[in-house]
Amino acid sequence: QKEVEQNSGPLSVPEGAIASLNCTYSDRVSQSFFWYRQYSGKSPELIMSIYSNGDKEDGRFTAQLNKASQYVSLLIRDSQPSDSATYLCAVRPMNTGFQKLVFGTGTRLLVSP
């Protein structure tokens, strides 16, 4: 089982819809959770972080964390074509001494006009 799993996609949504991106992780005692956006040919850019169970909202983005289910998700409301990118989920697990982030391989999102 991979430490951090994401569906590779592509996830296709029409402009204005809600995009829902999901991530599961294997280390139950993981702490911090992050979502990065990566445009083709560019480096990852931090968009959200979440540390406790529940929802965290920032503009059109909402991160959701459920530690019991070992599940973290990212919702993008009113999706725009400029949101088309690969979204990386990252987790800081205890089995690395909380020193390292473990990344999923990313979900490619396509928002069509």
Added chain:
Amino acid sequence: DVKVTQSSRYLVKRTGEKVFLECVQDMDHENMFWYRQDPGLGLRLIYFSYDVKMKEKGDIPEGYSVSREKKERFSLILESASTNQTSMYLCASRARGNNQPQHFGDGTRLSIL
């Protein structure tokens, strides 16, 4: 804003050459990281450092070494470049503390001919 600067965006070298990739951060971060990113394989950690002169192997350290003589600078060295080291190389830094996010540089696309 955190600024992580990688010395080159694109680099072309020949097999057998010794290659240096430089990374500088301006936020006095204790932790610095080197990743490579390849299609389908995601981000893979090569080495990281949690303090000056300290280094830890990541998941794929073979063929690489690192140097951290000053807090702001973390260098990745390809001792004898090979074609299978053609990749996108990403440097990142973060402050000490479990909930601190990583911030990435723009990346260096390295081609070994």
